[in-house]
Amino acid sequence: MKYSDEFRDKIIAQGLARAIDAEVSSQRAYRFMEFCGGHTHAISRYGLEDLLPANVRMIHGPGCPVCVLPASRIDMAIRLVDRPEVTLCVYGDLMRAPGSQGQSLLRAKALGADIRMVYSTLDAIRLAEQMPGREVVFFAIGFETTTPPTANMIRIAESKRMEGLSVFCNHVLTPSAMHSILENPKIRNTGGVPIDGFIGPAHVSTIIGTQPYEPLAEQFEKPIVVAGFEPLDVLQAILMLVRQVNQHRYEVENQYSRAVTREGNRRAKGEVSQVFELRDQFEWRGLGLVPNSGLKLKRSYAKFDAETRFATRDMPVADNPACECCAILRGAKRPVDCKLFGNICTPETPIGACMVSSEGACAAYWTYGRVRGEQVRQRS
DSSP: OOSGGGGGOHHHHHHHHHHHHHHSOTTSOEEEEEEEHHHHHHHHHTTGGGGSOTTEEEEEEEEOHHHHSOHHHHHHHHHHHTSTTEEEEEOGGGTTOOOSTTOOHHHHHHTTOOEEEOSSHHHHHHHHHHOTTSEEEEEEEESTTTHHHHHHHHHHHHHTTOSSEEEEEEEBOHHHHHHHHHHOHHHHTTTTOOOOEEEEOHHHHHHHOSGGGHHHHHHHTOOEEEOOSSHHHHHHHHHHHHHHHHTTOOOEEESOTTTOOSSOOHHHHHHHHHHEEEOSEEEETTTEEEETOBEEEOGGGGGGBHHHHTTOOOOOOOOOTTOOHHHHHTTSSOGGGSTTBTTTBSSSSOOSHHHHSTTSHHHHHHHHOHHHHHHHHHHO
């Protein structure tokens, strides 16, 4: 198949659904976590859960960079841009991400902070070149997919001897989070629901490949299938997971072979390894402190590190106790289990990060309306 509409073929989807139904054993439950928010949106958009047997459950994971960013990091960014000499460059979906005490970058901008929305790292470079007297800080965020462009930006800044550009680094690593979910009993059991396998992220895997997941599958005896984002991709991945569970296999399989290899993108990984190194630990909203899950700039690039440059530090803060975003991110609850969802928390008035980000599970449920309508009927 060459075109996206071929991966949305209704007849093939029905055939895959029948194959899943035929392979599923009525004697057990199947619980699969789709780590990536893109898969959560595909499942909601195309109503894929309606095609699955009742004993196959999809559990939404923490796969949204804005969602898993803790409030303390938003607070840090606001403290940075409180400095009169600083211009902060951010991606648009970060603007409304919640900090503590109702703070956000959007609110800080409204109060006069110099915050610019950008579409790429190159925009930040251009801005720094246009304002040589300013301290331009790029808010770097994302999984492995967005890390190579940040590394490339730093290399460009070094080659141009740019003195006013730095990076506030919030890049995090997917396999470390998956390890934490499987190792930590409070997370692994997700509110009493164990996980039988993972749908592995697509875009992340185009960079890192499938090899980093192999130790996880072996150590925890959980199958992992890397899948694309189209409905047929997801259905085929679920069929592959069901077969592995039935056969007591715990392997990493690559459904997304048209874009992902075992080795990944070696050039991109080389760029990243030249500029970044592991943090000992990094906080994830919903998962807590996860060892070896975050990146920081190497000492040789310290002059481009905003945290070092401005001597700012992370001060942990509590999340909004009324919001269930943390439980949703670790799979313990679904968006409709939150009392705020669809009530006072909507895309127009978001309370939690899962509704703020376009990749969040709450945003998926709201956007495609399927569960929202059921919930509204139940409340009426």
